Amino acid sequence: MLCSRIRTALSARLDGEEPPPGHTARGLDGHLAACADCRDWEARARRLAALTAGRASADDREPGASADALLARLRAVSALPGAEDGDRVGEQAG
Structure with missing residues (x-):
């Protein structure tokens, strides 16, 4: 399949x-x-779901601010020791 x-x-x-x-x-x-x-x-999808949980209601109040906060959280997670190159958010393969 x-x-x-x-x-x-x-x-x-x-x-x-x-x-x-x-x-x-x-x-x-x-x-x-x-x-x-x-x-x-699936592991990456689960991490993303956990990071974005509850963000929909916050997006209704302040879309720009919540997007910036989410990006900051994603960048922080991707910079953790042990994060693999394919897991880094916002980076493109060169």
Whole structure:
């Protein structure tokens, strides 16, 4: 199965939505067990979800300020020891 379809289903699961047709929790877990790239993708998606949790309501009050605060938090996390190059937010591969 294509990883892009798995990642779409993982995204739905992270959002608390039903998986797309043809996907089950067991199937997703089986793919994650066998695919390091998708495990890494899910870990990054979970970190991003944790960093952005609760930001939607704050965005309604002060969109510019909350965006700046979020970017600062993401930059701080990407600068932590052990952060891999692919995990750095806002940097492009050269």
